[in-house]
Amino acid sequence: MIIDYEVIDRIAAVWDGTPSATIPILQKVQEQYHYLPPEIFPYIARKLDISEARVYGVATFYENFSLEPKGTFIIKVCDGTACHVRNSGPLLETLRKALGLSEAKKTTEDLLFTVETVSCLGACALAPVLSVNDTVHAAMTPEKASALLEKLKAETAKPDFPEEGIRAAG
Numbered sequence: 228m229i230i231d232y233e234v235i236d237r238i239a240a241v242w243d244g245t246p247s248a249t250i251p252i253l254q255k256v257q258e259q260y261h262y263l264p265p266e267i268f269p270y271i272a273r274k275l276d277i278s279e280a281r282v283y284g285v286a287t288f289y290e291n292f293s294l295e296p297k298g299t300f301i302i303k304v305c306d307g308t309a310c311h312v313r314n315s316g317p318l319l320e321t322l323r324k325a326l327g328l329s330e331a332k333k334t335t336e337d338l339l340f341t342v343e344t345v346s347c348l349g350a351c352a353l354a355p356v357l358s359v360n361d362t363v364h365a366a367m368t369p370e371k372a373s374a375l376l377e378k379l380k381a382e383t384a385k386p387d388f389p390e391e392g393i394r395a396a397g
């Protein structure tokens with residue numbers, strides 16, 4: 228994978244190269260790559276003059292950071308109480324089945340889709356809900372979930388789909 232180290236340099240500069248830049252840098256890298264590629268750890272450590280273990284410690288402390296590659300589309304199915312009682316289970320099953328995923332295998336081989344569960348998306352009144360890259364989809368049914376998946380797949384097939392350029396470059 229080609230890493231844009233300039234992004235790290237820019238954020239480190241804003242924070243005067245202090246260790247306080249660790250979290251903003253990790254957030255930006257994850258925003259860009261959907262996870263924290265291993266090659267960034269030694270670079271950040273050198274840049275901020277801290278140990279690699281310390282950077283790794285921050286990355287593993289916050290559950291929002293991921294050390295595993297994730298898909299371009301991160302689908303979070305809410306399985307909190309309000310969503311669960313309104314049948315979030317079948318939504319999850321539908322998505323996993325359509326993408327060949329499971330509880331253990333959360334991301335497709337082509338790195339297009341990740342399916343995860345969350346305990347509440349803060350939209351209980353609209354249950355059952357799921358989010359795709361932080362856009363919430365309300366009152367979902369298995370049928371609506373399938374249609375959404377088809378729409379996302381169609382997006383990736385478009386020639387100007389931005390991730391195509393990134394993958395081709397990598």
Ligand code: FES
Nearest residue numbers: 305307310348350
């Ligand atoms: S329980 Fe699903 S949004 Fe709150």
